Amino acid sequence: MNSKKITYKGLGIVTILFFIFSISASAQWNIPDNVKNKKAPQDATYELIKTGKSVYNNKCSSCHGHPGKGDFLKLNPVPGDLGTSDFQNNNTEGSVFFKLDEGMGSMPSFKNQLSETDKWCVTFYIKSFDDNFVVKGKKSTSIKTNLTVSSDNKAKKLKAKAEFEDKDGNMKVLKGADVAFFVKRYFGNLSIGNVKTDENGYAEIVFPDDIAGDSTGNAEVIIKFKDTDAYGNTAVTKTVSWANPVHYENPLNERHMWGNRSSAPIWLLITYFSVVIGVWAVILWVVFQITRIKKLAKE
Ligand code: HEC
Numbered sequence: 001m002n003s004k005k006i007t008y009k010g011l012g013i014v015t016i017l018f019f020i021f022s023i024s025a026s027a028q029w030n031i032p033d034n035v036k037n038k039k040a041p042q043d044a045t046y047e048l049i050k051t052g053k054s055v056y057n058n059k060c061s062s063c064h065g066h067p068g069k070g071d072f073l074k075l076n077p078v079p080g081d082l083g084t085s086d087f088q089n090n091n092t093e094g095s096v097f098f099k100l101d102e103g104m105g106s107m108p109s110f111k112n113q114l115s116e117t118d119k120w121c122v123t124f125y126i127k128s129f130d131d132n133f134v135v136k137g138k139k140s141t142s143i144k145t146n147l148t149v150s151s152d153n154k155a156k157k158l159k160a161k162a163e164f165e166d167k168d169g170n171m172k173v174l175k176g177a178d179v180a181f182f183v184k185r186y187f188g189n190l191s192i193g194n195v196k197t198d199e200n201g202y203a204e205i206v207f208p209d210d211i212a213g214d215s216t217g218n219a220e221v222i223i224k225f226k227d228t229d230a231y232g233n234t235a236v237t238k239t240v241s242w243a244n245p246v247h248y249e250n251p252l253n254e255r256h257m258w259g260n261r262s263s264a265p266i267w268l269l270i271t272y273f274s275v276v277i278g279v280w281a282v283i284l285w286v287v288f289q290i291t292r293i294k295k296l297a298k299e
Contacts, residue, residue: 027104027105029095029099029104031094031095031098031099035094035095035097035098036092036094036095037092037094038092038093038094038097038098039093039094040093040097040120040123040124041120042120043134043136044124044127044128044133044134044135044136045135045136045137046135046137047137048120048121048124049121049124049125049128049135050229051117051118051121052118052120052121052122052123052124052125052126052128053125055114055118055121055122055125056122056125056126059110059113059114059122060082060100060122063075063079063107064079064080064081064082065079065081066083067081067082067083067126067129068081068083068084068129069081069083075106077105077106079106079107082096082126082129083126083129085130085131088127088129088130088131089130093123093124093127096123096126096127097119097120097123100114100119100122100123101119143164143165143230143231143232144164144165144232145162145163145164145165145174145177145225145231145232145234146162146163146164146165146171147160147161147162147163147179147223147224147225147234147236148160148161148163148236149161149223149236149238151238151240153241153242155206156206156207156240156242157204157205157206157207158181158204158205158207158221158223158238158240159202159203159204160179160181160195160197160202160203160204160223160236161201161202162174162177162179162197162201162202162203162225162231163201164231173197173199173200173201174197174201174231175197175198175199175200175201176196176197177196177197177203177225177226177227177230177231178194178195178196178225178226178227179194179195179196179197179203179223179224179225179226180193180194180223180224180225180226181193181194181195181205181221181222181223182221182222182223182224183211183219183220183221183222183243184219184220184221184222184237189222190211192205192207192208192211192221193205194226207221207240207242207243209244210244211242211243211244212243212244212246213241213242213243213244213245213246214243214245214246215245215246215247215248216241216245217241217242217243217244217245218239218240218241218243219239219240219242219243220237220238220239221237221238221239221240222235222236222237223235223236223237223238224236
């Protein structure tokens, strides 16, 4: 085969590939009629929609953004906002399921990536932005709650009291709610306990012994409900003085490689100045020798 033939063959392949790509880039969803009318094997419930929402946030929101917010990635073709009424009116439960199951172009196929149930849950979540979508069961509206925290300095105990407002507006004791305790840290919070409230609405923890605090042993504790969907995400903070005092040295104050000029390591200063002095000495010596050339020539 001569090189000309190879070039033609290469050109041919490139052209064909180009056509395939341009066709697939402008592809349309081809949804069979029986798929459009397909129904989920079970009714949509608020519980399943909640599962679908977390699957969506894990697997879909990176490209599609949040439904109704229009914050999808600007790809070509665009992933699109799945919460718009335009999308909802043109996509049945069956079509949404089909599209995420099959994928197309840069829309990945989730056929083997998600379980059948998860795929339906995501579909329910997406369709829940359709005003006509029917959801079974009772909606668990988040109730109005209140958390108060008291501390016992001697026993190093923190006690949270949880209450909720009943439908008549009276505060009642909230039993069996998970209360989470954290110590505030620079990066994220350190969990120090997770306790269910007892029949009087109390959740109590003993502050651990091995928590590092600031230089005076203070630490800020954050207390909140674990199930923020059900009880809201109000957090109570309380500063306690039961942590181990830790004195943080500012590393810039010592002599270190990363210190500023006035705190550079001695050995570095010695090395630096001997190199600088050495180089200048050589330069001056050369200049001196050059000035001697004329003198020597005259002699
Ligand atoms: C890597 C980015 C990406 C991810 C992740 C992604 N999609 Fe997509 N999706 C796209 C793109 C791009 C399109 C547009 C495809 C086209 O029109 O060729 C699309 C289209 C769709 C459509 C059809 C939109 C319409 O207007 O008909 C649906 C439905 C959809 N995606 C659902 C999902 C679901 C559900 C998930 C998560 C399980 C998901 N997508 C994850 C990129 C993504």
